[in-house]
Amino acid sequence: MESSSKSRFLKVKCPRCANHQVIFGKSTTKVKCKKCNKLLVRSTGGKTKIKASVYEVF
Numbered sequence: 723m724e725s726s727s728k729s730r731f732l733k734v735k736c737p738r739c740a741n742h743q744v745i746f747g748k749s750t751t752k753v754k755c756k757k758c759n760k761l762l763v764r765s766t767g768g769k770t771k772i773k774a775s776v777y778e779v780f
């Protein structure tokens with residue numbers, strides 16, 4: 723298994739519908755909840771803003 727500190731996956735919980743979703747931590751695109759379509763992650767000026775609650779990093 724390759725190890726890279728740059729590639730992280732985050733497990734987040736949607737604040738609206740409590741759906742659990744795995745997202746890529748360095749994502750530069752918008753990530754929406756698959757269930758309720760709420761915007762969970764957005765990037766502004768190269769910074770990633772996570773609007774959901776992260777409860778696991780792996």
Ligand SMILES: [Zn+2]
Pocket residue numbers: 736737738739740741755756757758759760
């Ligand atoms: Zn949701």
